[in-house]
Amino acid sequence: MSKAFLEPSELDLSMNRARNKPVFCEGDVSGAIYQVESGCIRLQKISNGGHRTVLSFCFPGDLFGLGVNGPGEVDAEAVCLTRVSRLGQTGLAKLVHGDTRRGLAVMEAACGGHEQLAEHFALISHAGAEQRFAWFLNRLGVRLGRPVGDLLCVDLPMMRADIADHLGMTFETVSRELTKLRNSKIIEVVGLRRLLVARPGALARLARGDSPTFLNRAQGVAGPALRAVPGQAMIS
Amino acid sequence: MSKAFLEPSELDLSMNRARNKPVFCEGDVSGAIYQVESGCIRLQKISNGGHRTVLSFCFPGDLFGLGVNGPGEVDAEAVCLTRVSRLGQTGLAKLVHGDTRRGLAVMEAACGGHEQLAEHFALISHAGAEQRFAWFLNRLGVRLGRPVGDLLCVDLPMMRADIADHLGMTFETVSRELTKLRNSKIIEVVGLRRLLVARPGALARLARGDSPTFLNRAQGVAGPALRAVPGQAMIS
DNA sequence: CGTCAGGTTGACCTGTGTCAAACTCCGTGG
């Protein structure tokens, strides 16, 4: 999840994918690593009932692919027209041999940002719809937002259903939460895919979950733990 | 998540941890890899509100630790008296250099079983309490179950609250689901931590979610996807 | 035998999924 981790010269090839088209070719079972150049990729999984879970969205600079392909497991699809470049297994091995430390770092990054995954997981487990959506928007703002006047402009590459599947809720609920944020003047909605964040602080507060429902139920962890976690600043 | 991935000779040292004690020493920020020898480790995260999320339980043979430590991120605690062995960074580098393929495999395994994580994630997002719990028990049976007569005996190392935090629900709900399974004669409960699975097939069916609530709402994925996923046999 | 952490059960209430209807955007063709 680091920006521009690999230079163009180190990459095997680069290619375009149209909206909703998979990145992995059908027979492609190799442990290649991909890097998003432009656009947006979603890593997703279709489960038995036909349900879809979006594990994460990848934006320009993000790496993905290692230990994530293999048919029937996790697949990667373009959210919109997207360009990705690919580092094959041979290139990867070369990188690992040539510079162990860097190789390890790439492995780790490509293995998929445990940190982010853990945070996402914790959110899905505990938080309500409001906090989930605020968390998502907040992170999107940090990642994609451009300052416009004193507002933060964010263009959503994905549709509501994608967001819903990312946050473990229905697209109707996503829509309702959007409306709630609009009503409380925290954001403005321009077309259908463009948002203007008016009060980033309030958004971050919602994302941390410390404004309403404050006295959440901190389940009694038996052991010595339950140390105070410093409120990590999500807005950079 | 493979058994006995590393031989004792390759490991730096091994140590015991008492119930609810952390595996990582306070100052330990090195990228070491750990392997469970006996007992049970839980990887967990404490979020802002004091909520705990158990990301996964590690049983003998399981690897963990890479990209997972770092204070304030994810920590590992013993569920019960547990012995773990440790492979330090130098040992890891040696392994990577000596045998690239094996090194990569270790990296991947230690990076944390994306496959499993994806499945867990999908479950938490979509499934109800019944399916979540059945999925957990089923997997535990596969992993820890010993055949006793025509029953499958499973000893739970963890308490209800641990399971609850693993599955994103409350311990009361865990208890209720346990009772439901007992009432439907799918399992028997012996002491307080011992289960006998009487009808593994029924349990697996619940875990897949294809018995009740059958017509789940398969959200219309726009693209070409929505391929039929073959019902993966969860019972080995 | 007493104590207490851990577990069970019940009653209630709310958040969010479900179903249904209407509305908006945008591309396409007449």
Add this chain to the structure above:
DNA sequence: CCACGGAGTTTGACACAGGTCAACCTGACG
């Protein structure tokens, strides 16, 4: 240029799964 149509989105009404709070039970251990 406008009408049309369909995908995507918003909004409403309603039901129910599961969280919350509270009381009680049980089994392990000193």
